Amino acid sequence: MPQFTRREWLSAALAATLPAPGAAAVPGRLPLGFSLYGMRALPLADALDVCKRCGYDGVELALMPGYHADPAKLTPADVKALAKRLADANLSVLGLMENLPALGDAAAHRANLDRLGAAADLANALGPDRPPPIETVLGGKPAEWDKVKDRLAERLADWAAVGRDRKTVVAVKPHVANALHTVADAVWLVKQVGSEWLRLAFDFSHFELRGVRIEHAVTELAPHSVFAHVKDAKGTPEKFEFLLPGDGATDYPKLAKLLSGAKYTGPVVVEVSAQVSNKPGYDPAAAAKSSFRAVSAAFGRPPRD
Template identity: 40%
Template structure:
């Protein structure tokens, strides 16, 4: 979630009133220094069969401003699959295509097992190294869900483990964003806000807001945005629908269950200036006949309509 000011320009304009430090992506700016607009992106999570280079070409051709790369082992963008030569080439390709790398998607639920926790810390370090290799001027955030279970049973462990993560985040100057998931222990913004408070409102910790995880749960857009706004560093978008006694995710705009223009308006009016990232759920890309090109183009069309309806400008790549 990049801002329209470079770190150097921001520090020069704000001057001695603020400490010149890395500004976590998406965090709120005040006053005349605050840019207008948001970036619109999509992740390659819904493109598991494409190489990183193929995904970049598709995303750029579809009219997006930004992208998220998935780091799970089966994706071509996993850190272990990208040697230094390829990282350098991808960085140049992003520049040539005018795309901002805003986020990296991981899936690292905290574990009570010490050896598993250490493996997670090492995985976070690899993600942070990749973030700086691909976008050293403004490293993308690293986002993850926090696993299943119940909130009351898991919240103490989450404070402990995510607290350890933040030491890695600070040492690498990389933001970690946690994502409430409707089937997870941390399932709504108030849970993430509690965790944020417990960890001292660290500037290296943020939240991913995704209303598909709060819909159909008596949680309104107005309520969840108000809670999430101070700590949101990324907005993810996808539809959700009821299928019998369960819910199922869909492409953003596919079933029309989420008012994206309201979400964009409330966040933008509240000062959010980060990225809006379309997510293609595994429930979608595992369907027979799934076409990543058609899905990407559908996401672009529906979110472009939402931006227009909300009268919110799009920001392009930062230098």
């Protein structure tokens, strides 16, 4: 696969005009999207059509190997075609999902920086005026936090430099089973890095499993967050199961009200966990539709049949 310059990537997509990434369909209303992480089995055109018909404002593109938007597999012509498909469907690019475990060796760190650079180039190609954020979990285990937190901060400072150079925000997501897993540690990490290009991706399901009150999680984390996932969860930090929105006990009207009160302005994107999508009989179109029904009213969308 030939390597393309950033200029070639940007030029490829400028011919197609996209809705502004992260822009709400109605002023003052948070953009509502669906992550194509949960639609790996569908062709891209079908996945976008499903999201459009459901009523979503946009999508999160998954960039990992084997997914629709892996930058290593995209030519400039592919980027241009992707931009046109999104524009034709009137869907914004609300975010780009990566999976970059941050605690590997030096070679793994360099590889992560390369992938972040490619992701940021794609973000700029699809949203040259306002590149969508790149979000990722960080890996590691909860018990390791005190041992690895300083190394994480150092490495994320390098990530932030990539974001700064390409004017693209990198958003890291606390995860119930990762080293970064508490509200206080997430705030500490962002402040320790101290860059506007390194922010948080908020997903209450991971804190709900730890018994964190939704008010506390939103109040502390929303000011540092540029992206939000929504899904339900049940169980304990040691034995948990992620669910589709509406299949658990998450109070979405309350979450929406709290995010608004905290002046959060980023997108809200349904994420279907691999625990759900890997089950036999999983139907991505049905999951997108039922998830929209579960969250749409809370975020100011009209009901759909």
